[in-house]
Structures are given as structure tokens and as C-alpha cells.
Amino acid sequence: MPAKTEKKLADLFHDGLRDIYYAERKLLKALPKMARGAESPDLKAAFEKHRDETEGHVDRLQQVFEIFGKRAQGKNCPAIDGIVEEGEEILDEFKGSRALDAGLIAAAQAAEHYEITRYGTLKRWARELGMDDAARLLDQTLGEEAKTDEALSRLAETAANQKAA
Amino acid sequence: MPAKTEKKLADLFHDGLRDIYYAERKLLKALPKMARGAESPDLKAAFEKHRDETEGHVDRLQQVFEIFGKRAQGKNCPAIDGIVEEGEEILDEFKGSRALDAGLIAAAQAAEHYEITRYGTLKRWARELGMDDAARLLDQTLGEEAKTDEALSRLAETAANQKAA
Numbered sequence: 178m179p180a181k182t183e184k185k186l187a188d189l190f191h192d193g194l195r196d197i198y199y200a201e202r203k204l205l206k207a208l209p210k211m212a213r214g215a216e217s218p219d220l221k222a223a224f225e226k227h228r229d230e231t232e233g234h235v236d237r238l239q240q241v242f243e244i245f246g247k248r249a250q251g252k253n254c255p256a257i258d259g260i261v262e263e264g265e266e267i268l269d270e271f272k273g274s275r276a277l278d279a280g281l282i283a284a285a286q287a288a289e290h291y292e293i294t295r296y297g298t299l300k301r302w303a304r305e306l307g308m309d310d311a312a313r314l315l316d317q318t319l320g321e322e323a324k325t326d327e328a329l330s331r332l333a334e335t336a337a338n339q340k341a342a
Numbered sequence: 343m344p345a346k347t348e349k350k351l352a353d354l355f356h357d358g359l360r361d362i363y364y365a366e367r368k369l370l371k372a373l374p375k376m377a378r379g380a381e382s383p384d385l386k387a388a389f390e391k392h393r394d395e396t397e398g399h400v401d402r403l404q405q406v407f408e409i410f411g412k413r414a415q416g417k418n419c420p421a422i423d424g425i426v427e428e429g430e431e432i433l434d435e436f437k438g439s440r441a442l443d444a445g446l447i448a449a450a451q452a453a454e455h456y457e458i459t460r461y462g463t464l465k466r467w468a469r470e471l472g473m474d475d476a477a478r479l480l481d482q483t484l485g486e487e488a489k490t491d492e493a494l495s496r497l498a499e500t501a502a503n504q505k506a507a
Binding site (some may be wrong): 185186187189192196226254256257258259260262263268274275278279280282283286287289290291293294295297298301302303326330331333334337340 | 349351353354358361419420421422423424425427428439440441443444445447448451452454455456458460461462463466467470491492495498499504505
């Protein structure tokens, strides 16, 4: 591979890493608000559990920055800002409504999918750049994000079935 | 289900529908730019094909608005604005670089995942609200978005393997 290509893929990787580092730290602040706002104890617990996992994700990203030889540093990410903003609107507009939890689940799943796509891409690039240890760390987080997304889908289905019963 | 809950879930559905309607129309404008920017003929073709599919998605959303009894109307969606903005930055910053396509694929997959999560949620809510025809239309689009995401992953892997060979 010519040096120029390698450098540029490394630039993409660095930007992507900074983007998701910012996103994870933003979610670390947003998740406790969502846990406080949620009506159902199961959803509260799911948000609290995911907040704790998110601390681990930030840790892993710091390890990836180290492997990559760069200082851990975020980069403003308008996509996650928009997703969190939409979640805050739901907290505000649906407060006291029985549909609040459905809205919070939707907002959280949008955040999970943003992370799933970003971690999937970063894992691919880490492998292409020959950083297999970094790829493994990114893959661990990717697995946890996918599980959280599935757990949220199950909570949404259960809540809907209970209401219908 | 008490009337209040039904109304509120319908509100969530309406907001979500307006959000994705805005997002699809935004992507309808962004995809031709990405097709023009892409280096590889396969990626160009993938973006062009998805632009055509996106026209069909807008059509289906108009049908869902009709089933729901509301005028088709978008609602500003900061999340997709952020995703498209990040894609435009890549077009700009990686022009002429062999990593451009990798960056464009990542940007497009972020958009796909945003749509996948929103269509998944809307399909669930349509069913809960008893709109099975709407749920079917939303599910058709969901399937196409998921296939596009997979096709983009394959293009990324193929490109990486060709470069490594």
C-alpha cells in the first residue's frame, strides 16, 4: 500500500476515534437523565446498566488511542448532539405521559445504532491498519452496544404487550 | 388502552414520521453528491441505486401519512443534519485521496443505521396503533435500508482486500 493511502486511512481512523470518544462521553452524561426520567423500573435499570458499560467503553477507547499513539481527545460530533437533543425533547414533551418510555427507548436506540455503525467502521479500519489489538477492543464494545439495542427492543415489546393485555 | 396513552403514542408516531420524512428528503439531495464524489464505479453505482430506492421510500412515507390521516410534512431532524454534515466534510477533506471512498461508505452507513433504527421503531408503533398496512410499508423500507447497509459493508471489504492484494 503506498504511504499516502495509509496516512489517509489513518486520518479517517483518527477522526472517527475522536468522534466516538466525544459521543460516548456525551452519552455518559445523558444516560443518568434518561434513567431518572424513565417510568418503568426495568427501563431505569437498563439505562443505569448501560451507563456503567459506557464507562468501560470510554476506557477501551483510551486504550485504542494509546495503541494508535495519539492523545485521547474528542471531536465535536453534530450527529450525536442531534440524537441527544431529540431525546431531551422527548423527556420534556412527554413527561407524565405513559408513552414517555416508548419515546425514551426510541431515542436510546438511535444512539445505539449510531455507535454500532461507528464501531463497525472503526473495527474494519483498525484491521486494515494492522492494529489487531485495537480491533479486538472495538469489537468488544460493538458487541455490548448491539446487546443493549436488542435489550431495548425487548423492553419495548414487553411494555406494549403488557399495555395491550 | 386509555385514550390518553393512545393519543400520546400517536403523537410519538407522528413526530417520528415527520422526522424520517425530513431525513429521506435530505438524503435524496445528498446521495447524488456522494455518487459524484465517489472514486470507485461500484460505489457510484451503489449510491445511484440507493438514490432511486430513496424516492420509493419517500413515496411509501406519503402513503403512511395518508393511512394515518395527516398531511405529509417534514420536521427538522438535527441528527440527520449532523450525519450529512459529517459526510460533506469527508467529501471536502478527502478529495483526491484513495481513502475518500472508505470515508464516504462510513458516512452512508451512519445514515443507513439512523434510518434502520427509526423505521424499526415506527413499524413497532404502527402495529401497536393497529395500522398493519402502515407497518408493512415501513417494514419494506426497513428491509431495503438493511440491505443497503450490508452492500456498503461488502464494498468496503472488497476495496480493502483489493488494496491489500
